[in-house]
Amino acid sequence: MMPKQAPAFWHNDSWPGVVLLPLGWVFAACVRLRRFLYHTNILKQQRLSVPVIIVGNITVGGTGKTPLVIYIARLLKQAGFKPGIISRGYGGNAASQPQSVTAHSHVQQVGDEALLIASQSDCPMTVGALRVDAARLLLAQNDCDVILSDDGLQHYALARDIEIAVIDGGRRFGNGYCLPAGPLREPVARLQQVDMIVVNGEKTDAREFSMQLAGTVAVNISSGESRPLSTFTGIACHALAGIGNPERFFTSLAAAGLVCESHYFPDHHPFSQQDITFLDDKPVLMTEKDAVKCTLFASHQHWYVPVKALLNADFSEQLLHLLKTKYDR
Structure with missing residues (x-):
């Protein structure tokens, strides 16, 4: 069948992106306003009783978040934590939300990524369009001391302690424009506020951590x-x-x-x-x-x-150090 992918102009400076650029400016302005409203507490963030780690991206399309979430979940368990995982459950059509996910859940209800994560991480997991509700169900049903959110970088209703942004090393930020002129959900400057940046591929900046997917x-x-x-x-x-x-x-x-x-x-x-x-x-x-x-x-x-994610030990050390500061403060 024919490919159904992101528009080609998202990854170059061809004329459709330039024509749509004013709409991209409007989108970026709305994103900044929404973030400002949460930052100033005009829109309320919900803070949970345990630290929250967000693994997300600022671009549309796959960047490799799922194997990274599995990697981090295993890392946290090895370090003695009791992580739980939440996700949107995209692709699932459950009649009620939020709901728990196990390795035996039906993929039609919880979505493919959630089922894969639950199966590979062996961690308690819940899915729901409202991640705050998914997290509360997770904590009510399980003894977790840290929550790992698959995606949700732009889901500001859920307060977070650590933000990890994932970048596709090949496509990076495309033409650098926000939707619909380009692939960006938020301006590239948003990366200045995250705690860690993981590149699926080769890194190009000292702040970045390189991740390789091995299969x-x-x-x-x-x-x-x-x-x-x-x-x-x-x-x-x-x-x-x-x-x-x-x-x-x-x-x-x-x-x-x-x-x-x-x-x-x-x-x-x-x-x-x-x-x-x-x-x-x-x-x-x-x-x-x-x-x-x-x-x-x-x-x-x-x-x-x-596939499994491969990262250098310095990523794991820095993440665990960041998490420890959230417990010690």
Whole structure:
């Protein structure tokens, strides 16, 4: 199927972005006003009884937040904390919110990212459009001493103690314009206020921490069999992705030596059996986020490539130090 991605002009200075730039200025002004209203307490922030860590971004599209959230959740547990996770639950259609998420939740109700995070982090998790309500349910049902929010950098109703912004190292900020002229949810200057900046790729600034996503195996969705990704080199394959930046997945497969026919789907696409069935018996590779929506109808030819975030020890040390200051103050 044809790609459904961000407009191409978001990542260059072509004329559509320039034409829409006045609307981008209006959007940026509204964003600044809203932030000012929360900063001056005209709009009320809700503060919780435990520290809150926000992992978000200032651009539209995937930046790698999900593997970073899983990485941080595991880091906090290893350091002796009892983290709980909240998320919007995008793609879920539950009749009531907020609600708890476990590894056995239905992806149609809680969303693909939430199900993946709950499965991989082994932490209590809740989802809801209002993150304050999701956090309160989480604390009411679980013994947590820190809350990790998947996304929500712009959800100012929830007071936060630590903000971590994630940047796509390849696309960065596109043309540098705010919506709809460009991909920015907030002006780039917003990064001056966050506590930490993680770049999915190579960093370009001393403040930034570089994160690499490593995927070296493929797991069969139907049987659970695991094989080295190199097993698929020299074999014609299909690759599909319904994520914010599908090109990153396809590029990673090519870098591993795989030759794949790429199939693009919208982010959070509700996959059906027809979507992943092709008129041949070639292996079909997908992301783990997409695989959680295909477990009921996947066959022997369907595989997913799990990835994990890799960061230098200085990121972990600085984050734990920041968190400790929130307990000591």
